[in-house]
Each structure stands twice: as structure tokens, then as C-alpha cells.
Amino acid sequence: MLTSDEVLNLNYYKKTSYTGWINGMRFLIRREAPEEGDAFFHAWVWPGPLIFSLADDSLKTDFTAPFTNEGKQQVVDWINAQYEDHPEKWSHEKKNLY
Numbered sequence: 001m002l003t004s005d006e007v008l009n010l011n012y013y014k015k016t017s018y019t020g021w022i023n024g025m026r027f028l029i030r031r032e033a034p035e036e037g038d039a040f041f042h043a044w045v046w047p048g049p050l051i052f053s054l055a056d057d058s059l060k061t062d063f064t065a066p067f068t069n070e071g072k073q074q075v076v077d078w079i080n081a082q083y084e085d086h087p088e089k090w091s092h093e094k095k096n097l098y
Helices: 069-085
Strands: 018-022 025-032 040-047 061-066
Touching (some): 040 069, 061 069
Antiparallel strands (some): 040 061
């Protein structure tokens, strides 16, 4: 399972995003900062093996949380819950990509 330490500190997200893979489930975490309002974490999960930009949007599920250490933990908990709650999505069987 994913841990809060693995997804790095808040300063990391001010410069780039974080992607990973858990046994067939891809994920992306990034900071979004609207012109008005507070910055927040935006996270997605989708079945691998394709990267975010190549995966079909209909396969992606997303979640947002405040851009705080507590919000980072909420993102980690959400990603772990997605993995545990939907094992059928993360099958290791070969899939037709196109």
C-alpha cells in the first residue's frame, strides 16, 4: 500500500507532480492552484499500463483534497481505498490497449 512518506513533501508538488503504480493501478497526484482560492491536491487512479495522457478519460477516477499535510494523507488514504475496493479494475491480465 501507499504511505504518506512515499508521496513526498508539500514543496515537491509546487514544482511537479507524482505518479506511481500499485499492482496494475496507476495514479497521479498534483497540486492545482486556481487564480482565486486555495491550492489543492488533485489525484487520479486508472488501470495500467498506459500513462495518464494516453489512458481513456472514462477509465480515470479523481479526488481532491486541501493542499496541506492532512490533505496529502487524505489523498493517500483515497488511493489505497480505490485499490482495495475495486480489485477487478487492476487485473494483471493482458488487455487490448487499442
